Amino acid sequence: MYIVMITPECAPVAKVGGLADVVQGLSRELAIRGNEVELILPKYDCLRYDLIWGLTPSYSDLWVPYYDQWVHCDVYFGFVHGLKCFFIDAHFHKNFFHRGVFYGHADDPERFAFFSKAALEFMLKANKHPDIIHCHDWQTGLAPLMLFETYNQFGMTHSRVCYTLHNLQHQGITGEFILRQVGLNPARYMTPERLQDPFYPNAINLMKSGIVFSNFVTTVSPRYMGEIRDSGLGCGLQEILNAYGAKLGGVLNGVDYNFWNPEVDRYIPQHFSIETLDGKYTNKQALRHRLLLAENFKPIVAVISRLDHQKGVHLIRHALYFALANGCQFVLLGASPDPHINHEFWALKYQLNDNPDCHLEIGFDEELAHLIYAGADLMVVPSAFEPCGLTQMIAMKYGTVPVVRATGGLADTVFDANFSQRPYDERNGYTFNDFNAQGLESALGRAVGMWYAYPDHFRELMANGMRYDFSWKNPGQYYLNIYDYIRDK
Numbered sequence: 001m002y003i004v005m006i007t008p009e010c011a012p013v014a015k016v017g018g019l020a021d022v023v024q025g026l027s028r029e030l031a032i033r034g035n036e037v038e039l040i041l042p043k044y045d046c047l048r049y050d051l052i053w054g055l056t057p058s059y060s061d062l063w064v065p066y067y068d069q070w071v072h073c074d075v076y077f078g079f080v081h082g083l084k085c086f087f088i089d090a091h092f093h094k095n096f097f098h099r100g101v102f103y104g105h106a107d108d109p110e111r112f113a114f115f116s117k118a119a120l121e122f123m124l125k126a127n128k129h130p131d132i133i134h135c136h137d138w139q140t141g142l143a144p145l146m147l148f149e150t151y152n153q154f155g156m157t158h159s160r161v162c163y164t165l166h167n168l169q170h171q172g173i174t175g176e177f178i179l180r181q182v183g184l185n186p187a188r189y190m191t192p193e194r195l196q197d198p199f200y201p202n203a204i205n206l207m208k209s210g211i212v213f214s215n216f217v218t219t220v221s222p223r224y225m226g227e228i229r230d231s232g233l234g235c236g237l238q239e240i241l242n243a244y245g246a247k248l249g250g251v252l253n254g255v256d257y258n259f260w261n262p263e264v265d266r267y268i269p270q271h272f273s274i275e276t277l278d279g280k281y282t283n284k285q286a287l288r289h290r291l292l293l294a295e296n297f298k299p300i301v302a303v304i305s306r307l308d309h310q311k312g313v314h315l316i317r318h319a320l321y322f323a324l325a326n327g328c329q330f331v332l333l334g335a336s337p338d339p340h341i342n343h344e345f346w347a348l349k350y351q352l353n354d355n356p357d358c359h360l361e362i363g364f365d366e367e368l369a370h371l372i373y374a375g376a377d378l379m380v381v382p383s384a385f386e387p388c389g390l391t392q393m394i395a396m397k398y399g400t401v402p403v404v405r406a407t408g409g410l411a412d413t414v415f416d417a418n419f420s421q422r423p424y425d426e427r428n429g430y431t432f433n434d435f436n437a438q439g440l441e442s443a444l445g446r447a448v449g450m451w452y453a454y455p456d457h458f459r460e461l462m463a464n465g466m467r468y469d470f471s472w473k474n475p476g477q478y479y480l481n482i483y484d485y486i487r488d489k
């Protein structure tokens, strides 16, 4: 099949969170299986240009109709880890993609509506007629609408759209003027069945556009699909989701084991596998060395996360104090777009600066993340909700036992050592239900207790996690089945 991904992120060149990993991992899996896969991204000024191979201008005469003018764009082509990527650069006074950051500007909906339009315009002009266009999150929610309402009149009738919801917390709620800017008539779309936002009747909802106009809608774990439809996590979209129940599916994300794998990882000093598990302790030492932690006989409890309320920041802080008070070392790698949260964690960092058992690294550091996965004993993920979550799956591959709140994808992947219904050799971590300090302590306390009192059992738990296959093999096949189901035959 010929598949084009229209996406705002792709690891490692444009990564804010899991969306980037998913796009990269899924595209790679689809390509390995013999499909023709191309990606279209904005040409942000903050791309990791050092990781793009052979970036060259490939289409320089792209004029995108935008409101009452034509915007001149250049399209560049380059390889990202072997994936064929097109980057759209707009020469426009609003400097859509030259902001030094990926998101965080008041006109984000406008930036990405333009990007969606430019991507379709590029496909039209370059004569691309993929079987499947796969769009991701609110940023590309207008693409299916424009494809089926506008671009099909120009001959783009072959493509079908799969749309993936990565997180319902961000939906792209904005004014109807956006529609006018991309050449659509707002009156036609401002209805409850179409783009009208469920909470703000004068606003449009870009994610809703993706749900209504795509041929198939997926989210990133089966459990999260249930939660957004029935358990109050739909953020207002539950009604429209249920109205389109027949075209919904939950596919658990995979992890790219070419990149996240202790047997081949190029960022860690010692490779290891289930058979050579002791190699993990060389990495533990290296981690201590790098972060100036003391050489004590203690487990390392780690957190790698965006510092966002979704991720349970107050519980992350609580985990820190609980870990230090219960004979553990604690390592955090995290950053927040919210200055208040960042400030709070900087303050915490200064306060604990002299503690030899604790290190907080505020910022984004992919390389250090690998070393932490490899060197830590426990990985805490106390999310309020979690569409899928990659950290727990990556941690398991590195023999780091996850301690998670049982929600969304976390509940689909982590099975409690003491209370799960699964056989012993399938239990792989610790879970808790209540989103509060007691809940967290109930799980982290058991994990630390097991580490100290029953090291052999703890090692079994590590090995159980490592045996799980969270690669893209299964999800890749599921997505191909979906593509095959919807494509124009």
Ligand code: ADP
Residues within 6 Å of the ligand: 016, 017, 018, 019, 021, 304, 305, 306, 333, 334, 335, 363, 364, 365, 366, 369, 388, 389, 390, 391, 392
């Ligand atoms: P989300 O997409 O909600 O942020 P996920 O668990 O799906 O959460 O994906 C998080 C990804 O981002 C993982 O690959 C994790 O290792 C990585 N990550 C998160 N914060 C950082 C950070 N500060 N530095 C490096 N990598 C990070």
